[in-house]
Amino acid sequence: MGQITVLCLLIFSLAYGNSLKTERHETRKFPDGFRFGAATASYQVEGAWNVDEGDTIGIVLSAFWYEPESEKDAQAAEDVMQFEWGQYANPIFSETGDWPAVMKNNIASKSAAQGFYRSRLPEFTPDEVAMIKGSSDFFGLNHYTTKLVYRNESVLGYYASPSYYDDANAITYQPADWIDSYPGTKWLKVVPWGFHKLLNKIREEYGNPPVYITENGCSTNPGIMDDARVSYYMSYLAAMLDAIEEGCDVQLYTAWSLMDNFEWYFGYDDRFGLYEVDYSVDERTRTPRKSAYFYKDLLRTRSLDPHHEPDMSVPMEIDIGH
Numbered sequence: 632m633g634q635i636t637v638l639c640l641l642i643f644s645l646a647y648g649n650s651l652k653t654e655r656h657e658t659r660k661f662p663d664g665f666r667f668g669a670a671t672a673s674y675q676v677e678g679a680w681n682v683d684e685g686d687t688i689g690i691v692l693s694a695f696w697y698e699p700e701s702e703k704d705a706q707a708a709e710d711v712m713q714f715e716w717g718q719y720a721n722p723i724f725s726e727t728g729d730w731p732a733v734m735k736n737n738i739a740s741k742s743a744a745q746g747f748y749r750s751r752l753p754e755f756t757p758d759e760v761a762m763i764k765g766s767s768d769f770f771g772l773n774h775y776t777t778k779l780v781y782r783n784e785s786v787l788g789y790y791a792s793p794s795y796y797d798d799a800n801a802i803t804y805q806p807a808d809w810i811d812s813y814p815g816t817k818w819l820k821v822v823p824w825g826f827h828k829l830l831n832k833i834r835e836e837y838g839n840p841p842v843y844i845t846e847n848g849c850s851t852n853p854g855i856m857d858d859a860r861v862s863y864y865m866s867y868l869a870a871m872l873d874a875i876e877e878g879c880d881v882q883l884y885t886a887w888s889l890m891d892n893f894e895w896y897f898g899y900d901d902r903f904g905l906y907e908v909d910y911s912v913d914e915r916t917r918t919p920r921k922s923a924y925f926y927k928d929l930l931r932t933r934s935l936d937p938h939h940e941p942d943m944s945v946p947m948e949i950d951i952g953h
């Protein structure tokens with residue numbers, strides 16, 4: 632039984648991988664007016680973002696893609712997404728506004744069964760629903776990776792109750808054979824087809840809002856030759872171009888991160904930078920990695936060449952006009 636399950640997982644991941652992998656080898660241009668950036672934490676680069684009057688203002692949501700483990704898990708995957716990021720996106724970007732229906736229904740019925748007088752999810756008034764709807768000029772998206780989802784009897788008693796996860800009522804994981812962004816990553820599997828699906832879902836579900844990719848990138852071990860990061864960017868940018876060709880209104884892309892940074896509870900171990908930071912010296916010396924050269928060339932040519940090898944022998948400098 633165990634072996635059959637593992638075999639099924641392998642087949643699923645291979646099937647999904649193959650059907651969606653971008654196999655194109657030509658150089659692809661980014662659309663006119665498309666904007667790029669590289670961000671890092673605001674306390675590290677003060678003033679990187681300035682908002683002037685008349686600028687657009689919007690919300691940034693952090694979203695994984697959740698793929699059903701099998702066909703019977705489609706609703707489970709959908710529910711997990713509605714709980715994770717639909718709870719913010721639905722009130723703002725959907726035509727109806729308000730919480731996602733599955734949140735209202737699940738939390739109300741669980742609350743009743745748990746002996747609460749009313750749902751643990753507070754209700755919006757009609758005025759609040761109207762006020763929140765359309766209140767963001769763009770859909771800011773932080774995206775990194777994808778997980779699989781299933782729902783069967785194993786979910787009963789799997790989570791503490793009441794809890795957020797118990798309300799969503801599904802189990803998520805990443806198959807061991809998916810590619811790690813670096814050996815030892817706790818969470819960051821390289822799954823570009825999930826990014827592609829996520830962008831299409833945002834287009835279909837919310838009337839194709841302007842999407843700003845405000846964070847995307849991967850962590851690696853220390854070192855200047857970060858081929859894994861270059862290949863992550865190549866595959867995720869190709870997935871984004873696929874989505875744009877299919878009509879998604881993605882207008883901006885921001886690489887995370889400009890330089891290595893303090894990465895929440897992974898501290899300084901997870902290295903996200905286009906630039907390496909040497910934490911062992913007071914100067915915190917920054918050195919461009921291969922990915923910095925790759926990204927610079929991408930910005931200069933405004934195109935994605937899957938066979939491009941950046942020339943790292945030239946000193947990194949700022950080109951005026953790019």
Ligand SMILES: *[C@@H]1O[C@H](CO)[C@@H](O)[C@H](O)[C@H]1NC(C)=O
Nearest residue numbers: 636700781782783784785786
């Ligand atoms: C539920 O599905 C998971 C993943 O496919 C499997 O490992 C587990 O054995 C299943 N649980 C039951 C009770 O069937």
